[in-house]
Structures are given as structure tokens and as C-alpha cells.
Amino acid sequence: MKRISSDMPNTDMQYRLRRQEELLAKQDAKLASGVRILELRDDPMAASHAVRFESYLARLNRYEQNTKLAMEHYNAMDSYFQEFNDILQQIRVLGLNGANGTNGPEELKYIGIEVNELLKELVAIANKTGPDNKQLFAGDKAFTEPFRVVEGSVEGGGQSMVVRVEYRGAGANRSTQISDGSYTTLDIGGGEAFWAEKMNIVSRFDATNYRVTQDSAIFVDGVEIPLAPGDTLHAVVAKINDAAVAVKAYVDPETKGLALQGTNAHLIRLEDRADSSVLQDLGVIRPSNDPYAPNWHQSALVSGGSAFDMVVRLRDALLRGDHEFSGSQGIGGIDLALSNMANQLAVEGSRHQRSMYTWKRLNEEVENVTASLGREKYLDFAEAAADLSFMDFAHRAALQTTAKIIPPTLLDFLR
Helix, strand or coil, X not given: CCCCCCHHHHHHHHHHHHHHXXXXXXXXXXXXXXXXXXXXXXXXXXXXXXXXXXXXXXXXXXXXXXXXXXXXXXXXXXXXXXXXXXHHHHHHHHHHHHHCCXXXXXXXXXHHHHHHHHHXXXXXXXXXXXXXXXXXXXXXXXXXXXXXXXXXXXXXXXXXXXXXXXXXXXXXXXXXXXECCEEEECCCCHHHHXXXXXXXXXXXXXXXXXECCCCEEEEECCEEXXXXXXXXXXXXXXXXXXXXXXXXXXXXXXXXXXXXXXXXXXXCCEEECCCCCHHHHCCCECCCCCCXXXXXXXXXXXXXXXXHHHHHHHHHHHHHCCHHXXXXXXXXXXXXXXXXXXXXXHHHHHHHHHHHHHHHHHHHHHHHHHHHHXXXXXXXXXXXXXXXXXXXXXXXXXXXXHHHHCCCCHHHHHC
């Protein structure tokens, strides 16, 4: 026969009531916080899903911000490209007016002076900063003014004018991540955006017997190309051609030296790795303490100019009163600059369009992941309030039942 003491119902009832009070307190805390998982043991599977959703949502929000930054960056670039293109078109019109043969030397001089002022505005556009206050066209040298104007006297000018415009920036190396494993390039370097002609660089050093003497590397347009001891000039040429750069290398038949030709209109950037001197030994570049100055070797044959060079060439012809040159090579150079600008506008436009589609997709993903996270982590307030009301009713009923089952006895008053 099971023995039941008079204290057992009291102890059991107190235990059950405390458990109900604990559940009530937890449900109240959930309502106050809006979260249904206060501890991992509340729902281990849902908690693991919520952690993954939160991590993914944080990445999506970061990608969305990056994409928005990229869109603002591209908007600024597009605006300046359009303005640059419009000024080039105006310069072309002035060049055509100067080439029609009806203007005298004095009129041509006035046109040349106007072209010089427009050239200054072109340089000002190329030195613009973006929404983040960084240079738009300096590549990864974001706080360096990319173009430097050198002024001096020009034949027929009668005043200080722009003699040349030097590029001091770098390549377009800045990019931003817009999704898992996917990046978009932010910049178009000034050496690409504002160029006109394909460059040619020919060394006059006879490198027939040249050999690389140690493990070395060269940089062509920012791409590292490793070289091994014993590599000949032909091996250097082959490795440059195998690299992912818009440059074709060959051995010049006349000088027997290294020759480089751009496959599109851009400034070819060349550099030796710090521990090697291959390009210097081949007579292509020279050592320079000025990181902004053109580093071509003084004996190398270099051709292919920027849009600024084309404008300078046309202006000088106008100042000389050379109708024929203005209408042929002068206008031809401006046309090359306009053609390259059209290409850059297409590149920028395609990147902008991609970023817009990416931003739209990210917004949809953020909404979907937020909804999934809400289902796993957050309360359904209507359901939670109903549960709390039911638990409160059950607790009150239990208290009333306990009061009837365990009435006070004489011992309760003697304590």
C-alpha cells in the first residue's frame, strides 16, 4: 500500500505552480523582446537557421550599400564623361571652322586661344572627385590629382599656354564586392578614359644576346609577369603576350630591341619589380625617383598621345595658321579622342546597368531573407498574446483549485 503524507499534495502543487509562473515569466519576456528564442534550448533547429539567416542578411546589407556606392560613383563618372565629350565636340567644331580656309591668321589665333581655354576645362573635368571626395580618374592613387598641367610659351600664342598634360595617376585597381565572390571595378583610370591613340614603345637597345640573370618580374598595366633566369628577349616577349594585358610585344626588326604596342587606346604603364631591372636593362624605362613622371628611357621611341595631346596639336596648328593640318591631323586626333570616349561611356554604362540590376536583386533577397529570419526568430504577436492569456487563465484556475484542495489547517496558524 502506497503511503501518502499530508505534505505531499502541498509540495506537488507548489512545484506545479512555480513551473507555471516560470512559463508565464518566459512568455512575458518573449512578448517584451519580440523574440521567440530566448535560449538555444527553446528551439535548437530554429536557432541555427536564424544564425545563418542573420549572417547572410548582414552580407546582403553590406553588398547593397556597396552597390549603391558603385551606382553613385558611376553616376558621377557618367556626368563628367558626358561633359568631357561635349567639350571635345565643341573643340572639333572650332577646328572645322579654322580649317575651312575663310579665316585669316588673326581669326585662327582667336580660335586657338578659345581651344586653349577649353583644354583647361577638360583637365579640370579629368581632375574631378567623386561622392567620397576621392579622385575619380586617378586609379588607386585616390588622393593624387591625376593630371598635371605644364604651361609655357607657344608659337603664335602671345601668352602662357598649356604645353602638355601629364598623367600622375595609376591603373583602375579599386573595386567593390557586390555579391558572394563577385566584384565590380569602380574606376576607369585617366590613362584609359582620356586617351586617344594606341601607344607604341620601341627600345633602341640591341637585345639579341640578352638573358635574364635572376628571378625577376615586370609589371605591364599593373599585371605582374614573372621571369626566370636565362629567359631571352623572345621569352620575355612571349610571356608578355600570354599575360592578360591589352599590350602586344614583339622584337623590333630594325633596333633588335623590345617593342610594345597597345591593342587599344590607353597609356601603357611599365614598371620593374623592386628587386629586378629587366625593363631598365632592355632600355624601355629608366630609374626615376619621381613616381609621377613619365619613366620612358630617354632613347626609346614613344608615340601615342592622350586626348589632351590631340587638343594641343590642333590648337598649335590654329595658332600657326595651318589650315591644312587643322583639317586633317588636327581633326583626326580629336576624332580618335571622341571614339575612345564613346568606348569609355559604353564601359561605364554597362557597369552602371549591371549595378542597377544587382541592387534590385539584392533588395528582393533582403526582403526574402528578412521574412525567413522573422519566421524562425521573431514572435507572432497575436499567437503569443493568445498563449499568454490562456496560460494566465490556466494559472488562475490552478490557484483556485489548489486553494480548495489544500485548505488551511491548525498547523498553518501555529507556524
